[in-house]
Amino acid sequence: MNGSEIVGGRFVALFFLGIVLLTPPFLLIFDRSAEISGIPVLYIYLFVAWAVLIALLALATELPKPQQREGEGEAAARALGYISAEQEKAS
């Protein structure tokens, strides 16, 4: 999995989060006649959920692409037997 695939994965995850947060079954929890300092909970919930989603979206796009720390991946590959000594020499 390379960096841009991970970024793509972030979006898929966020999309599902968005669907969960903004559509009915979950929405039912906040669909009640109650207020927090005068403001209906449904209103507060919808705008807060929306803002959180946008913030996460900003993080997902703006955070640098994850990269394997140098040498770590190779060491792991060697430990798992994916790289043999000959290959290493060849490269």
Next chain:
Amino acid sequence: MLQGWFIIAAAFAYLCVLFAIAYWGDKRAAEKRSIISNPYVYTLSIAVYCTSWTFYGSVGRAASSGVGFLPIYLGPTLTFILAWFVLRKIIRISKVNRITSIADFIASRYGKSSYLGGLVTIIAVIGIVPYISLQLSAVSDSFTVLTQYPVVAMAEKVSSVPIFADTAFYVSLFLGAFAILFGARHLDASEHHEGMVAAIAFESVVKLLAFLAIGLFVTYGVYDGFGDIFSRAQTTEGLAKLFTMEGAGGYGSWVSLTLLSMAAIIFLPRQFQMTVVECTNERHLKKAVWLFPLYLFLINIFVLPIAFGGLLHFPQGGVNADMFVLTLPMAEHQEMLALFAFIGGLSAATAMIIVATVSLSTMVSNDLVMPVLLRFAWLHLSRRADLTGLILTIRRTTIAVVLLMGYLYVRLIGDSYALVSIGLVSFIAAAQFAPAIIGGIFWKGASRAGAIAGLGGGFVLWAYTLLVPSFARSGRLPESFLLDGPLGIGMLKPQALFWLEGLDPTSHALFWTMVINIGLFLAFSLCSSQSVVERSQAVQFVDVFKRTATGRHTWQGRATVGEIKQLLARFIGRVRMENTFSELEKSLVQVLPDEGVASVEVVAFAERQLAGTIGAASARIMLASVVREEMHDMDEMLEILDEASQVIEYSRRLEEKSHQLQSVSDDLKAANFQLKELDKLKDEFISTVSHELRTPLTSIRSFSEILHDNPDMSEEKQNEFVGIIVKESERLTRLLDNILDISKMEAGKLEWQLKVLDPKEVIEDALAATAGLFQQGDNIRLHTDLPDNLPAVHVDSDRLTQVLVNLISNAVKFCDMDDGTVWITAKAKDGALCVSVRDNGIGISPGDHEKVFKRFQQAGTLETQKPRGTGLGLPISVEIIVQFGGEIWVDSEIGAGATFEFCIPVASDDGDGLPFIKEGSTG
């Protein structure tokens, strides 16, 4: 102060500022110092999504259904989360193919079909008319309301005033002229309208600031913050129900509006124009992905406070909730704020109208009118010198017609709908494009037939379930049409089609149009076959990220470069043509003389340039007229075949390889089997040899021991025993010699001294060597039949002698004890010398014929008979005869004696020596 003239002057001034910005943007673009090429302007230009619907309509919707307005903005947020997968791909495809509109996109995907392009254009134009009418009605209403200042009163019903007294009419004319000046002033080859984008971005800032200003004023100026407004609403009768989802129209409506807006944010023609066509750099999308939802969030924060503020402020009704944004500052005597609100609303409306009409006019000219005109050969259009004028006329006319249609719609449906309801009609029309586009970019199997059927079916249902009812509602059609269905057929009630009741009209229409659209799209795609062009376009669209964006080699004609240049000049102007061609020459690093034949690259380049101006479908027709050849289907087919055959080639090679491996493994298996067999034979050989060696050794040892232990044995006895020891020793020596021979032969180490010889001499030598055997007892007779003229053979004389001696001694051994006869016969037969040795002994049963030629195997059973040979004589003979190129076999039956016969090919002419022994040369 807020008289009509002042408002008009303010609006006019505002529009002049827009022009200035647009002019500046175009100028900077020409200088290649773009002001719009950054993610922020890009985001603001996408915010053309927020129109009068958002600015005025959201508040109206919130006043009647609480959070019911919100899905329209949550949907786009969800879509933008997936922009990485969907929008990025659409943008990339559009850049590669120089797509100029949504109709162009769909037509291009489905085999550059001009029919499909036309269909999409028609749907887009008709579908967007209600949306444009929404803007017109909002502008004229807000203007009328504002001119009443400080009285808060609503405009009269538009339908009740004559056209020439109707504000909406003048608004339409004014905005039409404005849109023409803006979007169709001149023709741009690249179809990038940088000036327009800059102006739209500016408008997005204005409308956001205006709305936030009103919001802050209402929330904190008129009331005491959010909590205050909602607490007051809580205590007001009838308003608390808006606090829950029940007031928002229920969950069904919530979900369907979310889905609808998810589609609209991409597929509304103006969104496609801004997000895709005007996108200057794919990377800008990355920031827009979260900045655009943030814009939507900001512009929606104060919708609910303003709505409740309005409801609280005008409890007696009579004030249209759609106008709260304007009427609240008016009621509070905030002249300037009210004017700012009006300007904000105007900016929202004008932005939408400009972009929508520009994108529609591009579609109408590129995908509807031009393809039709170009098909009429009698117009000689493809020969006309300059078509830019014609194209501009078409576009300007389109803009005017679309705005007038919008106005007509306003008058027809009157005030029977709220702003949002009108807009939703257009949203569902735009959503009809979703299956064809989403299916088209992710599924290669999506076909033209599927797209046409889906779009057509969806559009017809849209018209029936939404457009027709809007006329019926406003009294233009009898009301019974809605209530009882056409001709009283209940099943066909437009808003309860097939008895589907209980859904709001939007969800109802969305459900039916999508069921039919997606259903037909899939069914026809799965049941129809794609043409060659379609197939290649499908691959190009779906695999856009896998392919390089080079021109495709689909044209092959006999046009000259000059002709291509002329064609381009007609559409994009001579100067621009010269510029683009010199750029092309630079990139190809070659000079293109006018009289030279246009290469595939040049024609493909021209096609892309033309596609930018007149759309993909028209560009094809135009080029075909110049290249004088329909597009080479053959070429395209070959290219596709090429791909297919490559795949086939790979699989063929794989198959070959696996066949090879299979045969190698078979060989290996056979070799392994042979090795095992040989190993077994070797073991047997060793054990047999040991056994064979032990027998003589045992007897030598035992007789020696007897001699040793009995010194006083009689001399006669001693001699007898010593004789046995000598005989057994000889046998042992013979045995070892034979073993050495056979192992040498098998290892190929034996040296053969091949010479051309007279066989008779050899046979006589052998007879001489075995003469002693016949003298032992006189009861064995020898018969020989050796003709003089035997053919010469190419053999090793010693070895052949060895064979003969072996055969003869065997014959002597096994012939009749009492009256033995041995016959030796030699003769020439079929180019071979055949020698047979026959005896009249006990014979060999046919089952043992093969066995006697094997090592240590003798006829009869070893257990009962004392071995009378080494068991290696015949195997050695076989080896020798085979070495000479001959054969040896036995012919015998039990009790009838045995005939051993071998044949050796006679020496050939080119052999070293005489082919035949001359007669009489031997004595």
